[in-house]
Each structure stands twice: as C-alpha cells, then as structure tokens.
Amino acid sequence: MTSQCHQNLTYFSININDPQSLDTILNLPYETINDDVERIGRLPNNDTIALKGGNDIKRNDGITGTINFEWRFDKMNLTMVVSRIE
Known part of the structure; x- marks a missing residue:
C-alpha cells in the first residue's frame, strides 16, 4: 500500500x-502507545470511534494510523483509525 492510493482512509x-x-502487518515499523492514550477516528457514516492504546504507524505524508488487535473467537480482529498527529 502506498500513501498516494489511500489518502482518504x-x-x-x-x-x-x-x-x-x-x-506482514506486525513487521511494519510502529510505536506502542500507552493504554491511557485515546485516539478518535471518524467512520464512513460520520460517527466516531475511540481506540485506547495500541500501536501507531506513520505514513510518509505525516498521517498516523493507530492499530488495535483483539481476538474474536478464533480470528484476530484488527481495527485502525487514522488521524493527523502533530
């Protein structure tokens, strides 16, 4: 994935x-953030979602995506919100 193709994500x-x-996902460079840090993301329907803790990955255009992992039954669920962090 390149940042030019996914700028609206x-x-x-x-x-x-x-x-x-x-x-593949776990081999991306990331920074682990504290569990008390909360990131707010916007869903396609304009609602918001909050993620606490997780791992930050940074695109080459300065946008940060915060990824959380959790097990749901026998599968790993990955949730990512994207925000601009200065």
Whole structure:
C-alpha cells in the first residue's frame, strides 16, 4: 500500500485468520502507545470511534494510523483509525 492510493482512509476493521497476513502487518515499523492514550477516528457514516492504546504507524505524508488487535473467537480482529498527529 502506498500513501498516494489511500489518502482518504480514516477507518479500517478486518478479521485476520491468515498467519502470513498478520506477520506482514506486525513487521511494519510502529510505536506502542500507552493504554491511557485515546485516539478518535471518524467512520464512513460520520460517527466516531475511540481506540485506547495500541500501536501507531506513520505514513510518509505525516498521517498516523493507530492499530488495535483483539481476538474474536478464533480470528484476530484488527481495527485502525487514522488521524493527523502533530
């Protein structure tokens, strides 16, 4: 993925059941943030979603995506909100 192709991405949620996909995501450079830090993202329907803690990944255009992982049944759920953090 390149930042030029996904500049309008603000929210993303997916179930991951393929170990290779999870390895690819976990190999991205990231910064772990404290559990008391909350990021607010905007959903496509203009509602907001809050994520506490997680891992920040930074695109080359300065936009930060915060990723949270949680197990749901036998799959890993990845939720990402995108925000501009100065």
